[in-house]
Amino acid sequence: MYEDSWYSFVPDHALKRTPSTSQNTAHKRRESLLQQPNGGKQSDAAEPLRQLFEEPETSIDPPEPTLTRRAKSYSDFYRVVRAQLSRDAAAKKRRKRTKGGKGLEALMVEKPEHTIPFRGLLPARSLDAELVEASQHGYLLYRDQLEMTERHLDTLLADADGALHLLTSLADSFRYVDTQTSSFQAQCDDLLSEEKRLRKLADEVGTDLHYYAYLDGVTRRLNAPGASRLVDHENFSEILTNLDACIAFMAKHPEYRDAESYLARYQSLLTKALHLLEVGFTSHLDRVSAEISRQILATQSEAARHALAYGRAEEMVLAADGLVANVQCAIRSCYDQLGNPIPGQNFDYYSNTAINLFSSYSDVRDRDLRPITQHDLETFRKETKEVNAETACRNFIKQCYERSFNEAALFAKIFSIEPQYSMDTQSAYVALKTQQKALVNAANVAPIATNVQSVLQTSELQVICNLLGWITNEYLLLEYDEEETRYSVHCHDLTARLLMEHIWPFTDNCFENEVAKSISKAPISPESLKITPIINGVASSNAHPIAKRALELLAMYDQAMPKERSQKSSPVIFRIVHETILALQRAESRLKTNKAANPDPDPDLFMIKNLLILKNGLVSLEIGDVRAQPSGMQHFGHIWDTLSPQNWMGLFRGILGGTLSLGLWSSSADPAATANGMATTGRNQTDQDASEKLDELLRQSIYAFTQRWGTLINAARGGKRGAQSLATTEKELDEKLMTAFGGQPEVMAKLKEAIQINAQAQKEVKAEKGSR
Structure with a gap:
């Protein structure tokens, strides 16, 4: 009834249930393989049994097993479960979208009443079981994971409970031991403290x-x-x-x-x-x-x-x-x-x-x-x-400095100290200084001073100043780009002690002797009392010889000494200025004595001339409180500002007929004090500053000169009997001023201005006195 050739239409690969079978068509029941072909066409291929197969996406094969990571904690496990549920839900949605409505019908296919088993086909019951198993695979896996997690959590709870019981027992044991050993520990601490004390x-x-x-x-x-x-x-x-x-x-x-x-x-x-x-x-x-x-x-x-x-x-x-x-x-x-x-x-x-x-x-x-x-x-x-003495002294000082430096180096290596200058009587420097020997060392510079002074004693004062200037520039003043070495530092210290302890006092003494010889005891000849015309525009060319010598001594002292020693506190500077002022006052007294026989020169003009020359020398050398001024008679402006001739009229009104003498007016007295007789000229001259004394005498001389010529100008203007005419008086005044201050028009102008102001002040005072 059935031929074997019927079964030849079933391909071999149909017996294999692989997901690679193409199922693009919808789910329908396939025709029975028992149906005989119509006619005698045996070669026609029969259609496959579509009803017995599913789409590739709905394969009945179980999914590949996955190994889920074991949760470390509850939170980690919760995260893993949520991730798995999300993946399952996403897969389910994809299957529903793919199968549509026909997928359900395929699952509900009726079981045929008579099936003829043949090789390569599975029973329908097995297919249904596999389908159910495949559909519930995700849930079953999730259930297994939950069961495994539950067992794991139970184990963790049991372990934690055991550990808690163990820690509780340990804590009780420690508390018990601490209670039992506290007293013993206190005894041990006491014993240790006692041991330390005894040790x-x-x-x-x-x-x-x-x-x-x-x-x-x-x-x-x-x-x-x-x-x-x-x-x-x-x-x-x-x-x-x-x-x-x-x-x-x-x-x-x-x-x-x-x-x-x-x-x-x-x-x-x-x-x-x-x-x-x-x-x-x-x-x-x-x-x-x-x-x-x-x-x-x-x-x-x-x-x-x-x-x-x-x-x-x-x-x-x-x-x-x-x-x-x-x-x-x-x-x-x-x-x-x-x-x-x-x-x-x-x-x-x-x-x-x-x-x-x-x-x-x-x-x-x-x-x-x-x-x-x-x-x-x-x-x-x-x-x-x-x-010559200067060159010999220079070479000798250099040789002594080199010898002293070598001695200091040897001394430092033997005794491991380098004594520095000190005034402490217990210092090593004082201990070495007391041991005066012929050899020069760091503390003994007396041999240098002794030998040099023995030569300079008979030398000129200029030679001493030149040597002092060389020592100062060579060893005390370092150039900006000069490197400071141990030798230069040593020479600097030696020079400082040599000058302060020996050479400077010796030089001051030499200047004192020169001042006494050329200023204090200098004779005043009648020829030196004349004011000759200025030569070549040099203001000091017609000064008195004593004033010229004073300028020379000031210049030499300033050249030899640093500025710290040539200021107003220097006794040598004070001695030069003070003795010069006294010498000029002696000359002024002689002029006043011989004024009747020889009215020329004017004593006051003589003092103004020479005192201004001396003041100009102090200012130009920056000696005293006076600072550098422009060249020429720069000191005169300072003196003029101090005099303040514009205020003379008020001064005259305050005096009202008193004796107009500037001898009552000093730099430290105001007009009111002067009117009451409070003057400073009676003070001891040695107690005054040299610059202050000089300024005071200048004011006196300037006022006396301007007062006298102011009187002559008023007499000439008023036509007083016996008085000269105004033109003759002014011509005589110009000649005197030109002789004394030729080439210095600013000085002449200031003096003429002061004379006019003085004349006007005298006139007003006289008018006020007459009205009374």
Whole structure:
């Protein structure tokens, strides 16, 4: 009935349930394979059984299993579940959109009553079960995950509960142990505190006993037969340090048993130790000196002597390094690096030892270098005679500075200090300064001053000023781009001390002598009292010889001294100005005495001329309180402003007929005070400032001159009997002013203005007096 060829239409791949079968058509029941073909066309292919297959998207195969990450916590698990539910819902929506309404009909296909099983087809019941299983796969997986999470959470809860019980039991145990051991801990703390106290007390007792026990050992060492050799070893400084500590301890605790006795014994041992150091160092210097001095005397070469005096001597002295180190330790116990004193319990002991060491060293160096210093002095005297005093002094000072710098370097290497200038009587500088030797060092500049002053004593004053100016510019004033070296600093310090302690006082004395000779005791000849015409427009060309000499002395002093010493506080400046004023007053008195016989020159005009010249010199040299002014008679404007001639009329009205003399009017008195007789001219001249005294005399002379000529002008204008005509009077005034101040029209104009104002003031005063 059925032929096998019917079954040949079923392809082999149809037996395989793969999702790759194309099912683009909608779900419909396929025709039965039992139906026979119509007709005899056996070759026609039958349609596949579409009703038995699904779309690729609805394959009955179960989905691939996925491994869900185990949740670490409840929040993490919740996030994983939500993500899985979102993915399941999205897949379900896609299936619904793909299958549409026909998908449900495919699932509801009726089961045929008679099915003929054949190879390659599955039963309908199996397909339904697989379909149900596939549709519920996501939910089943979610249920399994929930069950697994539940078990995991139960485990976590059980573990947490166990840990909580364990921690509770541990806390109870710790509280119990703490309760039981608190008292024991307190006892232990008390024991530890007591142990620390006892240990500290034992240390203090042991330390205090050490200061007592050290006495026997150090006494045996310092009194031993070979104690003098201790100073050659470096550990000798430990003995000094320990003795200092013992003395300080006994002095700090006088209440201890036998503290005074131990203090005295330790001080005695310190004195003995320092004495051993002095003896050892002096002996070492003598051994070095014996060889160095012999070699210096045996040679005549300057280079060889210099090498022996400094290079070889330094090498031999420092060869005893232990002894030198002990000496440095003793020196630094009382002085710092710059030679300043270090206060302490044992300062007197160490300072006396330091002074003795310095003295021994200075004696040895002065003895060893005596041939060199003698040669330098001979060269200096020879240059003084053959060349000149100024050049010889310059070369000698340079040589001494170089020698002093080398000595200071050697001294610093041996004693480890560099003494600087100090006024403290306990400093190392003062200790060295008191030891005056022929050799120049950092603290001893007296040999330079002594030899230089012996030559300058017989030299001219200008030579002294030139030498002072050279020293100041060469060593005190450094150029802007000049590098400061150790040598320049050393020379600067030496120069400062040389000038302040020796050369400046010597120069001041020389100026005092010159002032006394050329100003105070200078004779006043009748020829010098005349006012000659100005030569070549130089204002000082017709000044009095005393005024000219005063200007020369002021210029020389300003050249030789720094500005700090040439101000108004300088006694030399005051002496020059003061003696010049006195000399000019003597000349004025002589003119007034001989005025009847010789009316020319005018005494007041003579004083105005010479005092203005002197004032101009002070201003131009910036001496006193006066500052630099324009060239010419720049001082006159300052004096004129001080006089204030515009206020003279008020002054005259205040006097009203009194004696019009400027002798009652000074710079420190106003018109009212002057009218009451409060003048300052009666003060002691030596108590006044030189510039102030000069200004006061200028005001007196100017007022007297303008008052007299104002009277003559009024008499000429009023036609008074015996008076000259106005033209003759003015011509005579012009001649006098031209002779005294030729080439200085500003001075002449100011004086004429003052005369006119004075004349007008006298006229008004006379009118007011007549009206009364």
